[in-house]
Amino acid sequence: MNYIISLLSSVFRKIGSVFMSIFVALGLVAGNVVPSGNTITFKNSDDIKLSAVFLSDTHIKNDTVSVQQLELALKDIKASDERFDVFALTGDITDGGDSTSFNLAWDTVENSGLSATVLPVMGNHDVWTTYETGAKQIAEKASEYTGKDIDKPYYSYDVKGYTFIALGSDAPSDKANISSEQLSFLDSELARATKDGKPAFVICHFPLKNTHGLPDVWRAGDGDIGEQSEAVRAILVKYKNVFYINGHLHTGIYSASLENLSAENGVYSLNLPAYGQPNAKGTFKGTGIGVYMEVYDGKVIFTARNFEASQPLGGFEKAFSLK
Numbered sequence: 001m002n003y004i005i006s007l008l009s010s011v012f013r014k015i016g017s018v019f020m021s022i023f024v025a026l027g028l029v030a031g032n033v034v035p036s037g038n039t040i041t042f043k044n045s046d047d048i049k050l051s052a053v054f055l056s057d058t059h060i061k062n063d064t065v066s067v068q069q070l071e072l073a074l075k076d077i078k079a080s081d082e083r084f085d086v087f088a089l090t091g092d093i094t095d096g097g098d099s100t101s102f103n104l105a106w107d108t109v110e111n112s113g114l115s116a117t118v119l120p121v122m123g124n125h126d127v128w129t130t131y132e133t134g135a136k137q138i139a140e141k142a143s144e145y146t147g148k149d150i151d152k153p154y155y156s157y158d159v160k161g162y163t164f165i166a167l168g169s170d171a172p173s174d175k176a177n178i179s180s181e182q183l184s185f186l187d188s189e190l191a192r193a194t195k196d197g198k199p200a201f202v203i204c205h206f207p208l209k210n211t212h213g214l215p216d217v218w219r220a221g222d223g224d225i226g227e228q229s230e231a232v233r234a235i236l237v238k239y240k241n242v243f244y245i246n247g248h249l250h251t252g253i254y255s256a257s258l259e260n261l262s263a264e265n266g267v268y269s270l271n272l273p274a275y276g277q278p279n280a281k282g283t284f285k286g287t288g289i290g291v292y293m294e295v296y297d298g299k300v301i302f303t304a305r306n307f308e309a310s311q312p313l314g315g316f317e318k319a320f321s322l323k
């Protein structure tokens, strides 16, 4: 009797396995298909001027878990009828900064068929193997994706008349060592980007000093951008409608996710949760959280979403009327 039960059990497992293989091939298993009704929808698809997704701290390594997590976000974005202009990976793209992990990250993004321009930003984990390895990977891929000749860890990218400015460390550091040349670049690019009243978007892995609950929310040390924090901040607040978007802290959505850097000029800092690792603080602490942005005439809207589970969060939506 036991033999018969065991045999039947084995047969049913095999049948189940065959059906599962077919479902996987057809993309019908949970996680491969975004249920209709849960896909991303813009507030006003007809009038949108610019759109972007920001994922931080994906921490890709040579395993299937981190890669599949990124694949799920890309599937979620592609499942939407909306089209995104930019897909920004705001640092700690990899966990160890090794070439294998970088190649897995790039291959995953490139094989997804995403139409958005990918903007890679340097994080501290991206230079863990060597600074040169990380800096080379970021600059080469930023060049390839933007079509610009980029040989620095910082660059700008214009799309539909709007400017994204990516910052990165100019020297080996567990923070960002921002050279005077990079500070000048930030200053001149922001002047150019905002001169016609358009908002500009600065993406940097590291938060500014004493923002987003720092230093208390960080595990050890300061957790901020480093020595040039005040210099960067002073440049940001000179201009109107500047949005500084950072990750690094591995904190979910919490009271300090948004910082007002200049009420007068409408300059804000937005802290992104870690996408690929659990978060330490906040309402949504799980993995899979990122933020998408809609830009309209006179308005910028940031909405947090669980891209991994293809679910709206409902807990974080910030709209800014431009100055």
Ligand SMILES: [Fe+2]
Binding pocket: 057, 059, 092, 125, 248, 250, 274
């Ligand atoms: Fe990280």
